[in-house]
Amino acid sequence: MREFDHAAAEAARARQDQLTKPPGSLGRLEELALFMAGWQGRARPRLERAQALVFAGNHGIVAQGVNPFPAEVTAQMVRNFRAGGAAINQLCRVAGAELSVLPLELERPTRDFTLGAAMEAAEVQAAMQAGATAVDPGADVLLLGEMGIGNSTVAAVQAASGFGGQPADWVGPGTGAEGAILRNKLRAVAEGLARHRPDSAAATLAAFGGREQAAICGAVMRARQLGLPVILDGFICTAAASVLLRDDAGALAHCLIGHESAEPGHRRLIAALGMRPVLSLDMRLGEGSGAAVALMVLRGALACHDGMATFAEAGIGAGVD
Template sequence: MPTDASFSVPDISFPSMKDLRTACLSLPEPDRAWGDRIRQRDALLTKPPGSLGRLEELALWLGEWQGTDSPVLDKVQITIFAGNHGVVQRGVSPWPSDVTSQMVANFEHGGAAINQLARNAGADLSVVCLQNLQATEDLSQTAAMTEEDFLSAVSTGYRAVPKDADLFCPGEMGIGNTTPAAALCAALLGGTGKDWAGRGTGLDDKGLKLKAAVIDEAIMLHKATLSDPLEVARRLGGYELAAIMGSVLAARHHGIPVLLDGFVCTAAILPLVKIAPEALDHTRLSHCSAEAGHRNLAASLMLEPLLDFGLRLGEASGSGLAIPLLCGAIACHNGMATFAEASVSQKSAPSTE
């Protein structure tokens, strides 16, 4: 397991923004000694060095965070965080907020895409509804969440991560949530609403222009607090985004590697990076979303996606697709024979004459 941090992991909640900030700054590191052992074994396997490309790096990443030279994916947890957004009343989504609860029911009955992808990947799937799906305030008119509700959402996400998971994959469901995601990007990375707003679940040109304008209104309204990443998350985010941030933080404290999903999921963890640049060392990006802005966001965070399939569904669908890639990386690392075991000749050393 990663080395211990000085921060005491909370069992229930973060009582204050100060406590949350302390947790964000108290980040365990992976055990590099296991990485050395993985590299040593990899050098002996029946293949040219580096010939499995990123699969080799993925096995190394998993092993260092799991604290083993034989990483496993026996317990993979996908958790969808669902929430609603007051800004929807501004017309930033062509879909009504009722669809959030209807999709939650679909998840629970096994009818969504992520149900099929989780089953295919051998992953456990759960859904967490934030604030009983009561909407946030309209972020373009006031702070999206009170401090109490924001901390509650972060704490809910933190507690949702099983401490014995081998891999954690957060996902989201929330009509209108690409608007707060884009607002977080504009606030924390710079730019305007036009730079970050995308079509979400199908906005036409008029709707896209309105969405960008609403984001600009929100940035102007909250401009005095943009230097504080946690305040940005509270004022411009949403319940499910706060929960995702809490879950990724919990995974770090528990030494669990994380697969990030698309635009909303990646934007949700921006405040962590702004507080501690190394906050994403335990994560990998499952895919690059077709949602406008995700490619630039990933580049800003130096996250190289594993897949680029034009997905824009959310639900942790990209992670569901990428889990089998990780399984392949582990299968090769743990199961391949060494040159000695297979009686295969190795490359001759270069002549020194």
Template sequence: MGFTSLSAFNAILADLPDADQDALLGAQARNATLTKPAGSLGRLEEIAMWYASWRGDARPDVNAPQVIIFAGNHGVTAQGVSAFPPEVTVQMVANFEQGGASINQLSKNAGAAMSVHAIELDRPTEDFTTAPAMSEEDCVAALLIGWNAVSETSDLLVVGEMGIGNTTPAAAIANALFGGAAAEWTGRGTGVDDAGLQIKTDVVAKGVAKFGAQDPLQVLAALGGRELAAMAGAIARARVLRIPVILDGFICCAAAATLEKAHAGALEHCIAGHVSAESGHARLLDALGKQALLDLGLRLGEGSGAALAIPVVRAAVACHSGMASFAEAGVSEG
């Protein structure tokens, strides 16, 4: 399955598979028999049953988590929206490839296979204060990179990003999709000072005023970036393959939001790994109806918060699938 236009991609989103209700019912029935008081594992129980429903197995295992990092550069950085220069994107990609970044350690810790996809770093997107960030052709190409990066053998997916300046397009997308003032969605990103934050807020407002009144996928093209489009493509592909997804921070969730706004329910196979310290993320999670698993003050990106949540999902599934029932353990149900 593939696509050659945003309308064709939109058609795929309109016909996404649903969770397996038989597996869900089976998981609920199993959960009711396990050697614990009802509800005593809290959200772990919900996570396990959610996971079972998407894998089509009432007693599943997590054996092959996958972490994919996409990198892109942004023309809007010319406006002074980041505390770091665009060259850092290339340098950090090399660091990922050499195993030296935080996400490398977190992926290893979680037992996840990790890959990095640098997307035309020598050709930044356009500055969206003057022109659409991407043409439809460029956006579709990036969506396809994400789509094709997902392994059919994976059973849990995290997508992350690297791209200097990319909290600015994320804020612009969130603002365009959910309304409000630009200042409500715009944060300090890599650590801009007050003057930099004001510049960034003005840039977001200008971009949204110019290109925000479009359908969600056109918003992704006009205000986003190649790495954001690739994340959206990967998340959609995971849904087609019924692979559960752990969403990362503000940038990942902004990319994912374009899918949800295009077709309500498109993110039902996703949970939020964490709520980041980037100011718009909690607001965005509320808009998406997602409750974060972790709140550790992270704001690194790279998929780091979501990768940190992989062991939580694995623990939930391990308890659900590995625990004995009252009957098996010879324990009275009380």
């Protein structure tokens, strides 16, 4: 696994200190430039190629009445992605990201985790491998997103299993659950936690699913091997990636959280991870949308880092403030 290149980050910091601005005046944009420098291993990081991957899966937990939409909507949305009609298509176009959508055995949902394990170990491995294989080694940054009816329930039980708390701490409306449907989500998460006690990343994915969550984990791990910075999307994507912390406390060091989702559990999860999202725009769509918007901010950060003149280049005295 690649590690953060502190020498490259220090060289980037030295450049920041010479640019025509008061030190630190670009705030988080400067931090993002240093993050990218350290993970790309270059003092002047680049964003020539941004890859966006959206993984889609179906879930047996839908049988418990946890979602107001049927599982068939997952495949319908995949078709919409491929036709260019979804929000993520528009945002990737504006942000300059190459989008790929990868459905994972939609005709064969994972099993209901209240009744048993959602996946066998071989299914977990296959989904993780699909995620890893999809990563472009030539990319400069990787954006991750997901689609799957029922997967906010999976995210809630994954987060509760990994970080503790009660189901109500993690369960939110998702695609619009309220009333009896929201109560079904809470019950399903409680039953899942009572049935399963996983103690590793693979065991967590096997216990609760889903295939798209496992693919996200595989992609995150492959990106780390490549030293490729990752932008995670919202609650579901972050909860999936956080499963990896059960095996390695530093597994997400190369990841940014693109935005703080309006889904209630995401703020709690971000706090548990000790991470800071790039944006907070009250989004809760999923499908990588928040990661794509964060990419636009990241492009701004690197444009300033690379394109601004130094005081010497601009002929400005060092005493200017």
